[in-house]
Amino acid sequence: MRLHEYQAKQVFADAGIPTPDSRLASTVEEVMDAVDEIGYPAAIKAQVHVGGRGKAGGIEIATSEAEAREAAESILGMDLKGYTVDKVLVEAGVDFENELYVGITMDRGEGEPVAMVSTEGGVDIESVAEETPEKIAREHIDPAFGLHPYQARKVVFEAGIPKDVAMDVASILTTLYDLYESKDASEVEINPVMITGDREVVAADAVMNIDEDALFRQPELAEMEDEAAGDELEAKANEYGFDYVRLSGNVGIIGNGAGLVMTTLDLVDYYGGAPANFLDIGGGAKAERVANALEMVFADENVDSVVFNIFGGITRGDEVAKGINEALAQFDEIPKPVVVRLAGTNAAEGMEILNEDLVQVESTLEDAVQRAVKNAEEVTQ
Amino acid sequence: MSIFVDDDTRVVVQGITGGEGKFHTEQMLEYGTNVVAGAVPGKGGQEVAGVPVYDTVDEAVDAEDADASVVFVPPAFAGDAVFEALDTDLDLVVAITEGIPTQDMAKVNKRLSEVDTRLLGPNCPGIITPGEAKLGILPGNIFEAGNVGLVSRSGTLTYQVVSNLTERGIGQTTAIGIGGDPIIGTSFVDALEAFEADTDTDAVVMCGEIGGEDEEQAAKFIAEHMDTPVAGFIAGRTAPPGKRMGHAGAIVSGSGTGTAESKIGALNDAGVPVGDTPNEVADHIEDFL
Numbered sequence: 001m002r003l004h005e006y007q008a009k010q011v012f013a014d015a016g017i018p019t020p021d022s023r024l025a026s027t028v029e030e031v032m033d034a035v036d037e038i039g040y041p042a043a044i045k046a047q048v049h050v051g052g053r054g055k056a057g058g059i060e061i062a063t064s065e066a067e068a069r070e071a072a073e074s075i076l077g078m079d080l081k082g083y084t085v086d087k088v089l090v091e092a093g094v095d096f097e098n099e100l101y102v103g104i105t106m107d108r109g110e111g112e113p114v115a116m117v118s119t120e121g122g123v124d125i126e127s128v129a130e131e132t133p134e135k136i137a138r139e140h141i142d143p144a145f146g147l148h149p150y151q152a153r154k155v156v157f158e159a160g161i162p163k164d165v166a167m168d169v170a171s172i173l174t175t176l177y178d179l180y181e182s183k184d185a186s187e188v189e190i191n192p193v194m195i196t197g198d199r200e201v202v203a204a205d206a207v208m209n210i211d212e213d214a215l216f217r218q219p220e221l222a223e224m225e226d227e228a229a230g231d232e233l234e235a236k237a238n239e240y241g242f243d244y245v246r247l248s249g250n251v252g253i254i255g256n257g258a259g260l261v262m263t264t265l266d267l268v269d270y271y272g273g274a275p276a277n278f279l280d281i282g283g284g285a286k287a288e289r290v291a292n293a294l295e296m297v298f299a300d301e302n303v304d305s306v307v308f309n310i311f312g313g314i315t316r317g318d319e320v321a322k323g324i325n326e327a328l329a330q331f332d333e334i335p336k337p338v339v340v341r342l343a344g345t346n347a348a349e350g351m352e353i354l355n356e357d358l359v360q361v362e363s364t365l366e367d368a369v370q371r372a373v374k375n376a377e378e379v380t381q
Numbered sequence: 382m383s384i385f386v387d388d389d390t391r392v393v394v395q396g397i398t399g400g401e402g403k404f405h406t407e408q409m410l411e412y413g414t415n416v417v418a419g420a421v422p423g424k425g426g427q428e429v430a431g432v433p434v435y436d437t438v439d440e441a442v443d444a445e446d447a448d449a450s451v452v453f454v455p456p457a458f459a460g461d462a463v464f465e466a467l468d469t470d471l472d473l474v475v476a477i478t479e480g481i482p483t484q485d486m487a488k489v490n491k492r493l494s495e496v497d498t499r500l501l502g503p504n505c506p507g508i509i510t511p512g513e514a515k516l517g518i519l520p521g522n523i524f525e526a527g528n529v530g531l532v533s534r535s536g537t538l539t540y541q542v543v544s545n546l547t548e549r550g551i552g553q554t555t556a557i558g559i560g561g562d563p564i565i566g567t568s569f570v571d572a573l574e575a576f577e578a579d580t581d582t583d584a585v586v587m588c589g590e591i592g593g594e595d596e597e598q599a600a601k602f603i604a605e606h607m608d609t610p611v612a613g614f615i616a617g618r619t620a621p622p623g624k625r626m627g628h629a630g631a632i633v634s635g636s637g638t639g640t641a642e643s644k645i646g647a648l649n650d651a652g653v654p655v656g657d658t659p660n661e662v663a664d665h666i667e668d669f670l
Contacts, residue, residue, distance in 0.1 A: 106483060108593045108630075111490035111564045143487040184482055213629060214482035216457060243627040247619070258561055258627025259535020259590055262616035263659065266641075269619045270657055278620075280627040283518070283536075311537045311544075313506065313520045314404075344540055345520050365541060366658055 001210045004047045006089045007224050008206035011183065012190070015175050019203045022091035031072035032065070034090035040064065041093035044071040048083040056080055061093060094202050099192035100161060101125050102173050103207075104141075104180045106187075113141040113180065115152070115173060117159040121192030135159075147177035168201045169193060183221060184214030233277075233300055240292050242279055249274025251376045252297035252306040252336070256281050256315045264309045264369060273373035276303045284314040290323025298335055304379035307372035308340045309365060317342040317350025328358040337375040341368035383510035383555045384530070384575040384582075385473055385499065386449065390514050393418040393441040393471075395462050396453035397429045401477075405453065405518050406430050412521040414514045417445040420465075438462075442469045449473040451507065451516045459503065460485030467498050475516045476503035476566070483629070486564040493566055500566025504628065505558040506536035519556070527552015529666055530576035530609075532569060533588035534561050534595075534628070538616060538659070542586055545663035551670065554582045561628030563592070569599035577607050584610050584669040586662055587653070591617030592630045592639040600647035612665035613648045613655040615641045 003011070006024050013019045023034035024047070035042045046058035053059050058080050060071035078085050099121035107114040118136045120128045128135055137159035141147045152170040161169050172193065180188045189207035196202060215222040237244030243258065247265075251273045255261040258280055265275040277300065281293050297306055310320050320342060328334055338359045342350045354361060360375075362368035392409070396402040397419025407430050409416050416432050418441035425436035435441040438450060450471055454462040459478040466474040467489070481503050493500055501508055507517010511524040523540055525547050533539040536558055543556060557572050559565055569587060576582045589596035596615065603611050618641040620626045622633045633639050645655045656662035 106487065106563065108563045112487055142491060143484065144491050181484065184484055186483060211483045212625075213456060213480045214484070217482075243625075245621070245624045245626060247621065255537070257535055257537025258631055259533070259538030259588065259616045260541055262535075262590060262620060262626050262631065263538055263541070263614075265620070266616060266618045267658060275619055278624075278626055311540045313536060313540055314518055343544060344523065364660075366660060 001212050001215065001221070001225055002049055003208045003210065003221070003224055004049070005045065005206055006047055006087070008208035009203065011179060011208060012203055012206050015179055017172055017175055017203050018201060019206070020092040020094055022089055024087060025072070025090050026076070026087050028069060028072040028076060031068060031076070031088060031090055035062065035065070035068045038090060038092045042068060043091045043093055044068065044075055045089045045091065046075050046078070046080055046085040047087040047089055048080050048085055050081045050083055053080065058085065094194045094196060094204055096194035096196055098162070098195040100169065100195065101191045102169065102176065102193055103187070103189035103191065104176055107140065110140060112143055115139045115141060115147060115155055115177065117155050117161065117169070117173065119160055125191060141177065146181060147174060149174055162195070164199055165195055165201055172201060172203070183208070184211045184218055185209060186211045233296060236296060237279070240296070242281060242293060242296070244296070245278040246300070247275050247277055248302070249276045250302050250304040250380065251372050252276045252300060252303035253309070254279045254281060254293045254297060254306065255309040256283065256285065256311065260309065260311055264307065264365070267365065267369040268307070268373060271370050271373045273376055276300055285319065285323070287319050287323035287326055290320050291327035294324065294327040294338070303336055305372050305375035306336055306338045307368055308338060309368055310342050310344070312342070312344030312346060314345070316345050317347040318353055321350035321353035324359060325353065325355050328355070334358055339368050339372045339375065341365060382579050382581040383513060384572070384579050385555065385557070386508055386510050386514045386516055388413070388415070388513040390449050390516070391415050391417045391445065391447045392516055393420055393438060393445065393447040393450045394432070394453065395420045395438060395450055395466065397421060397432065397434060398424050398427065399453060402453035403429055406432060408521070409515055412515045414516065417447050438465045439469050442471060447471065449475065449516060452476040452478055452503070454478060456480035456482070460489055463489050463500065463503070464492060467492050467496050467500070471498055473499050473501065475501045475505070475507050477505065477507060477517055479504040481562070483563055486562065490564050501557065502560040502565060504562040505560030506539060508555065508557045510555045511553055517558070519558070523547060524556060525552035528554060528581055528583040528670070530554050530579065530582040530585040531556040532572040532576070532585065533558055534590050534630070535588060535616065538588050542588060542614065542659045542662055545660050546586070546666060549663060549667060551663070551666060554579060561590070561630050563630040569595050570602045573599060573602055573607060573611070577609050582609060584612070584666050586612055586614070586666060588614045588616070589644055590615060590628065590631050591620050591626065591641050592628070592632045594639070596644040597647040600651040600653065603653055604651035610669040611653045612662050612669070613653045614659060614662045615644045615648070615655060617641050
């Protein structure tokens with residue numbers, strides 16, 4: 001789960017990391033009140049989960065009341081790569097001499113966190129990593145001990161951070177690791193850390209991603225989850241507890257187990273179709289859950305045809321069949337053709353229960369997918 | 382022969398009194414696995430499916446001479462349960478639990494480097510040596526004893542590929558689910574190394590998916606160290622970047638690492654044919670045998 005900039009900055013500021021004076025605003029008038037208090041120049045920044053906000057017109061610097069109003073009017077309500085901007089952060093402009101990068105993330109390969117520091121702040125760190133990897137200093141962190149202060153100093157000196165601010169940057173890094181650990185983050189990043197003319201260090205941006213599997217013990221962060229910002233169907237899936245990702249195709253896909261559902265998507269593509277979604281009903285699903293899944297996929301107006309692929313381990317074919325029958329019983333006419341393939345535990349019992357007037361049954365994964373792709377083609381013709 | 386588990390393996394089930402723990406203990410017993418003990422704090426002295434329960438893993442191991450454990454403990458407590466298992470002298474710990482916080486696993490991972498115990502998972506279906514033992518939640522009836530090893534990040538995809546093999550009369554030495562989390566105990570390379578050393582394994586299926594670089598490392602290992610032929614499958618070719626596809630570890634990063642193309646390319650370069658469909662993987666294995 002990714003926090004908005006204003007949320008992450010609040011978390012950072014509460015922990016003692018210097019951040020610019022700022023206010024959150026959701027109307028033009030609120031923006032004007034905010035700039036009144038903060039003064040000029042002020043940055044007006046769209047709060048949406050979109051990379052490259054600045055380039056897309058989501059960040060403006062205002063040096064006067066007129067510019068602030070103009071920026072507020074243009075950014076609030078704008079569509080930024082598919083997301084509507086309903087909040088902006090109004091922030092005191094920082095007069096800076098240098099921009100640095102500091103961040104901590106999980107190194108999957110090593111199975112431990114890694115701290116990264118670079119003098120190349122203000123640009124996409126992944127492109128720095130690709131083009132000039134020597135400009136990023138790294139230090140792995142033993143999760144049993146945390147980031148030792150000496151390690152923070154070491155990586156800061158190694159990165160070539162100017163000596164007069166090095167200790168301040170090391171201190172920010174230590175605080176960042178404390179937050180990374182105590183808040184169950186998967187990633188924390190400040191890009192850029194600005195060094196002002198007075199040689200103060202300020203966090204001018206803030207990135208914080210929280211491990212979704214740890215939200216149960218981070219109730220304050222869980223409350224920040226911004227459901228309105230996401231896709232409507234993805235929010236609904238969240239409510240039902242499905243792993244769901246919406247895509248742009250027209251073949252709806254329901255299955256059990258991440259690997260098998262991904263494979264079903266891939267096969268839809270392989271046989272010339274386009275997957276509309278990833279939906280994993282999880283292990284051991286009962287009839288009601290199956291019915292909810294089908295209802296969700298039907299609710300996606302892009303979907304022209306559905307394939308249901310279940311290989312039962314702990315999921316039982318008879319329960320799945322009951323759920324499919326229940327979900328389809330409520331329609332006088334089935335809205336979109338459904339192909340069902342059941343294998344594994346109680347598949348034979350499931351096949352007997354399935355109402356074959358309502359669904360098309362196939363016995364192999366390949367056949368089921370090809371039929372669903374064909375069904376979708378017939379609808380679009 | 383087989384790898385990691387056989388009919389001598391003596392198993393303690395952590396979380397045996399919970400719904401999943403109890404159900405799968407019964408299933409494991411029915412399959413013929415030697416489930417010799419359960420461990421649940423505060424439940425010592427009880428019995429589940431005829432299996433004695435102890436308060437601690439240590440007690441269970443001492444009393445019943447267990448050498449492996451299976452963890453069915455809920456995510457909030459599973460990291461601690463794995464630590465408890467690693468602090469005994471078990472040879473193998475199989476963590477089925479999905480949803481363990483990554484930082485808990487980072488700490489477990491650190492301890493793993495200090496002990497001799499092997500961890501399988503978490504977020505995995507377990508391991509089965511057909512006809513001998515299964516530790517986990519795999520449906521035993523789809524497996525047949527034979528000469529093909531299988532290692533996979535995913536549960537149901539494993540079942541799919543196994544059924545494609547079994548339908549053709551191709552059985553398995555051992556099938557292993559290594560788990561779909563970003564930090565796991567046993568890697569593809571660990572499993573491939575064990576299959577290479579197993580004289581009864583004549584070919585290996587490796588099912589990977591998007592995210593991380595485990596498959597790329599496996600490809601390198603196969604090219605440099607394996608004589609046993611390997612066929613592969615990679616799930617997630619159509620996954621968009623930045624989206625978690627069910628498994629916590631199945632994510633293509635925004636900068637484009639962890640893609641299916643990169644993994645398929647690495648495997649092909651190592652001489653490993655990669656099937657476009659699960660059934661094609663079985664075709665490749667049939668060609669090898």
